[in-house]
Amino acid sequence: MKSTVEHLSPTRVRINVEVPFDELKPDFDRAYKKIAQQVRIPGFRPGKAPARILEARIGRGPVLDEVVNNAIPAKYQEAVVSSEDVKPISQPDIEVTEIADGERLAFTAEVDVRPEIELPELEGLAVEVDETEVTEEQVTEQLDQLRARFGTLSGVERAAQTGDFVQIDLSAAVDGKEIEEATTTGFSYEVGQGGLIDGIDEALEGMSADEEKTFTSKLVAGEYAERDAEITVKVTAVKERHLPDADDEFAQLASEFDTLEELQENLRERLGQSKRMEQATQARDRLLDKLVEGAEVPLPESVVQGEVDNRLHDAVHAFDHDEERFAEFLAAQDKTREQFDTESREEAEKAVRYRLVLDALADREEISVNDQELTERILYQAQQYGMAPEQFVQQIQQAGQIPAIYQDVRRSKALINAVRSVSVTLPGGEAVDLSDLLGPEDDAEADEAPDTVEGEVTGESAESTESAESGADTADSTEGTAADAKA
Known part of the structure; x- marks a missing residue:
């Protein structure tokens, strides 16, 4: 087999492949065997008719079609492997250019590839992170949250205030029709908590037991999501929360410590550790920003478009692919479809740009991923989805997502x-040592806690492993559908 590569642009190549018919003998053998099972010829059992008899009955054309259709994917893969500088990141567009029976098969494959990216050298680069000072106000806030967990409620004969707990009955109606799934009774809610229904806190403030009020708000889920609804709330009880005193007795009740001072010191240490973890995350993200800013990154158009299409699909899917309801949602956000499309493309380009930079970094630093690291990430993601590992592995195998997870781990390791x-320095220039948070170099345990230091550096969340590079079917097993990059 002969193959040559033409570079059409920094992100796209054409691979020209020519295969002598001698190399296709195994493909012909498989084709004859398959066709023989499908064709009934008198005097021969299924699958036993000789090739010359088959061709006499059905002609040479169907045999050639079967051979070509089966041979091209394998020969394309072979051409990719032999061209070390070609790293496909999309499905190829294949065109058969010649079938000279008995002589050769020729075809071309145009495909988007990872571009060559010149990254700035790491030596001499600096990133700035925030201070880790813990204030007494922050410690007090943590202590109050702990006290709230041990608080008690008692009924009061007065109007509800922020911080009170109310027992309420809720109902909603759209165009006079009551929405069954939006109806509930005996629901306990903290006034001022938020996150339930827009306008509920304002309505509850000042209401007493047995009072009822109606207000207009948008539903956030279900068939009538983003539709204006008449919300009726009835208060059946108002309860005041009483916090335990912050003293040694509370410290013994709520923790393993004997004194309030020890408990406060522990909270202070935990806050400090949390802030140090934030420093590590800031260092990671800000370094990636610098690498992207310091590099010229050509963007493969088909990969960007695939990312745009995925984002649109996800957005419309929330409305059961009802374009009219999606348009109503955008209007409620004071946004036009054109604005949505523009923002989606900008986010898609950013996502692809970050992934390509991380891939280039991983290549330059010769980052590899071992089986333990890949397994740890898969187990972590299974836990995030609340699925049994065996079930999760089966699903990602069927979806062809294991190469994507492999690549995510590789990118994470490269950035760490x-x-x-x-x-890494503080705003005043003082150096920051993050080595205890980053872990030892090339340690398989570095990926063990991706929700802390490492995180999904190539994804906004664990569920983003569906994505942009459209699962390129190439010999480069590290390519495929990948998570969104720090977009």
Whole structure:
């Protein structure tokens, strides 16, 4: 087989492949065997008719079609492997250019590829992170949250105030029709908590037991999502929360400590550790920003468009692919479809740009991923989805997502290793040592806690492993559908 590569642009190539018919003998054998099972010829059992008899009955054309259709994917893969500088990131557009029976098969494959990206050297780069000072106000806030967990409620004969708990009955109607799934009774809610229905806190403020009020708000889920609804709320009880005193007795009740001072010191330490973890995350994200800013990144159009299409699909899917309801939702957000499309494309380009930079970084630093690291990430994501590992593995195998997870781990490792190589400082210039948070270099345990230091550096969340590079079917097993990059 002969193959040559033409570079059409920094992100697209055409691979020209020519295969002598001698190399296709195994493909012909498989084709004859398959067709023989499908064709009934008198005097021969199924699958036993000789090739010459088959061709006499059905002609040469169907045999050639079967051979070509089966041979091209394998020969394309072979051409990719032999061209070390070609790293496909999309499905190829294949065109058969010649079938000279008995002589050769020729075809071309145009495909988007990872571009060559010149990254700035890590040596000399510096990133700035925030201070980790813990204030007494923050410690008090943490203590109050702990006290709230041990608080008690008692009924009061007065109007509800922020911080009170009310027992309520809720109902909703759209165009006079009551929405059954939006009806509930005996629901306990903290006034001022938010996150339930827009306008509920304002309505409840000042209401007493047995009072009822109606207000207009948008439903957030179900068949009538984003539709204006008449919300009726009835208060059946108002309860005041009483917090336990912050003293040694409370410390013994709520923790393993004997004194309030010890409990406060523990809260202070935990806050400090949390802030240090935030520093590590800031260092990671800000270094990635610098690498992207310092590099010229050509964007493969088909990959960007695939990312745009995925974002649109996800957005419309929430409305059961009802374009009219989606348009109503955008209007409620004071946004036009044109604005949505523009923002989606900008986010898609950013996502693809970040992934390509991380891939280039991983290549330059020769980052590899071992079986333990890949398994740990898969187990972590299974836990995030609340699925049994075996079930999760089966699903991602069927979806062809294991290469994407592999690539996510590789990108994560590349960025964490890069943080080790740059200077991390506070706003005043003082150096920050993050080595205890980043873990030892090339340690398989570095990926063990992706929700803390490492995180999904190539994804907004664990569920983003569906994505942009449209699962390129290539010999490069590290390519495929990948998570959104820090978009």
